[in-house]
Amino acid sequence: MYNDIKTFSPVKGAPLRGTLNFLVTNYIPRALSTRLMGRLSKVENPLFTRIALSTWQYFSDDMRLHEATEKSFKSVHACFTRELKPGTRPIDSAEDRLVSPCDAQIGSFGKIKNLQALQIKGMPYELGELTQGAIDLEPYQNGRFITLRLKSSMYHHMHSPARGEVDKLHYISGDTFNVNPPTLKRINRLFCRNERAVIEIKPTNFEGRIAMIPVAAILVASMRF
Template sequence: MIKWLLRSMTELSSRKWISRITGKFAQSTASRRFISRFASTYGIKIEEAEKPLSQYKTLNEFFTRRLKPGLREVHESEDSLVSPVDALITGAGAINSGTIVNVKGQDYTIDELLNRSPRTANYMNGYYIVLYLSPTDYHRIHTPVSGRVVEREHIAGRVYPVNDFGLRHMRRVLSRNERLITYMQHQTGETAVVKVGAMNVSSIQYVQPLKSEMLKGEELAYFEFGSTVVLLLEDGNFTPRANGLLGKKVRMGERLGSLQGS
């Protein structure tokens, strides 16, 4: 009964207009008074922020903050795939005949996640990594590889929560929520960076100006409030690191594994 009630409330709160209202408040100067309380509630490391709290004009500006230079080291090996975000890895493994198996008890198809893109064929037996960003985390998204951006796609959708409850109890959240997908061609293949919107997220924004060629670790986009990034690696193109991925807390620039030609 309680689970049904929570699910119903979440369904109602997943409407985009509710997220827009929340987003507009977070972008208003009236939200400034909540910055310190927000940082304290979520244990955010304010000493890592690019600017002092007093210099952020809105809650959204603080939430999408940059870090002080040099706080995240990007793994330099040419064949490494690095984490694009500070996050908890909530799913990782081989893609089996186009299906991502058991992400918090649910299966997803690559076809639905990528909105039936022709590029789906590249990932049918590849590898996936799901990275969840909590409100505590730094919310800028960086490139996991060096290479060329070959396609960008925006998919309109709902804004269900992507936390543990949402992934377990809401139906197929990752493929129903709003998504911004970046396909990057690197020296051994292609990688899809799928940015998934979440409840109370007003938008996912690309960093401007848009670039066609990007180096590993460059700023790609940012979330306005918490969400999830799904990395998809082509068939035969990725070997995960030896110390494992699932359940690990990672930082932007940290090595996740090695890329190789198929």
């Protein structure tokens, strides 16, 4: 539980809406709320599912259910992990390209310096703390990083960003803080605190290594590989 106040960065002039979002989504019992949401999402009741999805769509203006192969869903979980119609996400077939592994918004990106990446500007974190020794970080010296935020309304599957083989898959337990912008601005080393997995991929079409690290968040902390 977080009472480590020194690790929280003050945000001067922060909009009231962002502050309220941070307080509401992080000061509730996160683990309990996440487990409860996991159970409710798998309830297979047509009326409950219809009401839940209508409410979800009301608050998510970018929830594009017309892209799904199914027209109706037996549960919220089924909607959350929906499959897309063929051709909905065209993939660049060039062998020397990396593609986004998921629907997402770009949070931050840049060059890895001293094995550090940026949560947001002015808030670095150590890759060693993020991966906890699961992989050898030497190949990532002077590499590149990108943070992708997968919103709840988006298609929730992750794919390999390149043709290759999975070398390692390591699970790391942790918290379930929100990972939205208001929270990222206030909690240092957030990705190093939350539950996550470390997946290392060895590309077959070019040199180097790719590390994918899916990070859990409040209400969304179920990963299946």
